[in-house]
Amino acid sequence: MDISAFVLFWAAIFTSNILLTNFLGMCSYLSVSREIESSAGLGVAVIFVLTVTSALNWLVYNYILLPFDIVYLQYIVFIIVIAAFVQFLELLIERYAPALYYTLGIFLPLITVNCAIFGVSLFMIIRNYNFLQSIAFGAGSGIGWLLAIMMLAGIRRKLKEKMVPQGLQGAGISLIITGIMAMGFVGFSGIVQIQ
Amino acid sequence: MITRILTDVALMSAIGGILALIMVIAQRWLSNYGEVSININGKRELKVTGGNTLLSTLSDQQIFIPSACGGRGSCGACKCKVESGGGPLLPTERPLLTKEEMASNVRLACQVKVKSDIHIHIPESIFNIRRFNSVVEEIIDYTYDIKGITFKLIEGQSIDFKAGQYVQLESQPYEKIKDKVIRAYSISSKPELKDRIQLIIRQVPDGICTTWVHKHVKVGDKVNFTGPYGDFYLRDTEADILFVAGGSGKAPIKSILEHLKEVGTERRMTYFFGARTRKDLYLSEEMQAFEKVFTQFEYVPVLSHPETEDNWTGKTGFVMPYFKDAIRDPKNTEAYLCGSPGMISAVTKSLKEYGIYEDKIYYDSFG
Numbered sequence: 001m002d003i004s005a006f007v008l009f010w011a012a013i014f015t016s017n018i019l020l021t022n023f024l025g026m027c028s029y030l031s032v033s034r035e036i037e038s039s040a041g042l043g044v045a046v047i048f049v050l051t052v053t054s055a056l057n058w059l060v061y062n063y064i065l066l067p068f069d070i071v072y073l074q075y076i077v078f079i080i081v082i083a084a085f086v087q088f089l090e091l092l093i094e095r096y097a098p099a100l101y102y103t104l105g106i107f108l109p110l111i112t113v114n115c116a117i118f119g120v121s122l123f124m125i126i127r128n129y130n131f132l133q134s135i136a137f138g139a140g141s142g143i144g145w146l147l148a149i150m151m152l153a154g155i156r157r158k159l160k161e162k163m164v165p166q167g168l169q170g171a172g173i174s175l176i177i178t179g180i181m182a183m184g185f186v187g188f189s190g191i192v193q194i195q
Numbered sequence: 196m197i198t199r200i201l202t203d204v205a206l207m208s209a210i211g212g213i214l215a216l217i218m219v220i221a222q223r224w225l226s227n228y229g230e231v232s233i234n235i236n237g238k239r240e241l242k243v244t245g246g247n248t249l250l251s252t253l254s255d256q257q258i259f260i261p262s263a264c265g266g267r268g269s270c271g272a273c274k275c276k277v278e279s280g281g282g283p284l285l286p287t288e289r290p291l292l293t294k295e296e297m298a299s300n301v302r303l304a305c306q307v308k309v310k311s312d313i314h315i316h317i318p319e320s321i322f323n324i325r326r327f328n329s330v331v332e333e334i335i336d337y338t339y340d341i342k343g344i345t346f347k348l349i350e351g352q353s354i355d356f357k358a359g360q361y362v363q364l365e366s367q368p369y370e371k372i373k374d375k376v377i378r379a380y381s382i383s384s385k386p387e388l389k390d391r392i393q394l395i396i397r398q399v400p401d402g403i404c405t406t407w408v409h410k411h412v413k414v415g416d417k418v419n420f421t422g423p424y425g426d427f428y429l430r431d432t433e434a435d436i437l438f439v440a441g442g443s444g445k446a447p448i449k450s451i452l453e454h455l456k457e458v459g460t461e462r463r464m465t466y467f468f469g470a471r472t473r474k475d476l477y478l479s480e481e482m483q484a485f486e487k488v489f490t491q492f493e494y495v496p497v498l499s500h501p502e503t504e505d506n507w508t509g510k511t512g513f514v515m516p517y518f519k520d521a522i523r524d525p526k527n528t529e530a531y532l533c534g535s536p537g538m539i540s541a542v543t544k545s546l547k548e549y550g551i552y553e554d555k556i557y558y559d560s561f562g
Contacts, residue, residue, distance in 0.1 A: 088221050
């Protein structure tokens with residue numbers, strides 16, 4: 001893959017938004033988007049975890065899994081690395097930034113099972129990104145995820161005062177809105193193709 | 196082939212092991228808050244190891260803040276004032292605190308973690324709360340799912356409580372349940388008995404503590420509990436009284452009535468007991484006997500779903516419509532409720548409509 005890391009970063013935000021084109025990380029996206037503040041908190045945590053875990057998993061893949069020929073164990077290894085990192089991060093934030101720790105609350109541990117994180121680690125392996133590209137892709141995907149959840153949270157705030165048919169309230173209307181947003185983002189896809 | 200399997204497993208374990216090692220070191224280094232001090236009411240100063248919740252740190256120091264839900268953050272019983280050192284208010288506390296409480300630094304002791312020197316305010320009565328050791332003396336089957344269990348205090352202990360208060364029972368591990376749990380139950384015996392208490396416990400399907408009580412506790416077993424807790428006790432006034440109970444909610448009312456029998460009273464009292472069918476009724480003779488003891492007392496059992504073979508001629512449906520005849524002067528009536536949260540809220544709403552003051556309606560809210 002010889003796309004520059006810079007292009008990859010922007011592509012991950014807009015043309016290949018991890019949530020709106022791959023529909024990864026839907027679970028917390030749907031449940032947390034009720035409030036803008038918590039959406040922002042979770043989004044920032046996702047950016048951080050995505051950037052660091054894609055770097056960590058790239059190193060683990062290229063310096064442990066490949067040389068020892070145990071690539072077939074990559075799913076387990078990636079998940080353990082993600083879980084350990086999130087746990088470590090939680091300890092660190094609790095100790096040194098208690099205010100941030102209380103703002104993020106339960107969302108921080110929930111990131112462990114956010115499939116966008118795991119998805120990014122897998123994509124970077126499948127698409128043969130180098131180290132710099134992986135970090136750029138991770139950071140870009142995180143920002144893209146934050147963008148998507150903030151947009152939905154904003155729309156849902158407006159929706160509170162609107163009449164939504166009973167059968168569509170909650171997740172139903174959110175999924176329809178997400179679909180329409182995804183169609184909007186397809187418009188960007190002509191700019192650059194990374195997959 | 197075998198070497199391949201072995202090396203792969205070894206590599207995988209090494210990766211897991213290294214990560215675990217990093218975590219253990221991080222935990223030791225990051226979650227070590229050292230020794231901190233807890234200042235209580237500006238009078239007592241405790242030196243404790245930081246890192247745990249305020250509730251469990253205090254109970255290690257033999258100070259028992261009430262907690263009906265056992266620290267899950269669902270009952271709000273463990274409210275206490277944290278003047279300084281408690282950190283910011285948590286999202287888990289907000290739903291259980293009023294605006295006034297938030298403004299005056301009231302926190303949930305089960306959510307606040309002791310990480311630095313902390314300054315708290317708790318009512319002096321909490322220092323009366325102690326941990327008691329007891330043996331099970333008697334188990335009575337009141338109905339198919341309600342048991343009355345008498346605990347005799349050992350080691351010469353004696354308990355002082357007000358009729359209506361509750362204790363917190365510690366269950367022991369059994370079968371698949373590995374941990375102790377702590378649950379609140381009202382005392383059903385009279386406060387004049389100081390060397391033993393009785394609890395009335397209904398089997399909750401899949402309830403950890405009630406299953407333990409119903410299926411595993413035998414006469415002679417050692418059981419620990421702490422107490423007494425609660426603001427649900429008989430107020431010493433001359434007002435008319437309305438007791439409303441359902442299921443095992445008979446316990447604190449029984450304690451209050453037996454206490455009144457000891458001290459004597461002229462107050463006008465009506466006791467509504469709600470149950471589904473005749474087989475859910477218990478202690479009926481004892482309750483009716485109180486009608487002879489007191490000058491103005493009436494026991495009114497109400498069945499919501501009487502079966503045809505019950506041959507029930509008494510009152511049916513919900514208890515609320517029958518309050519009308521029992522309330523003589525709503526401004527001079529106190530109500531004591533004990534039952535499920537659903538029953539409490541329905542009855543409270545109805546009583547307010549009948550004109551009874553909200554601050555004269557007393558109940559425990561076990562989350």
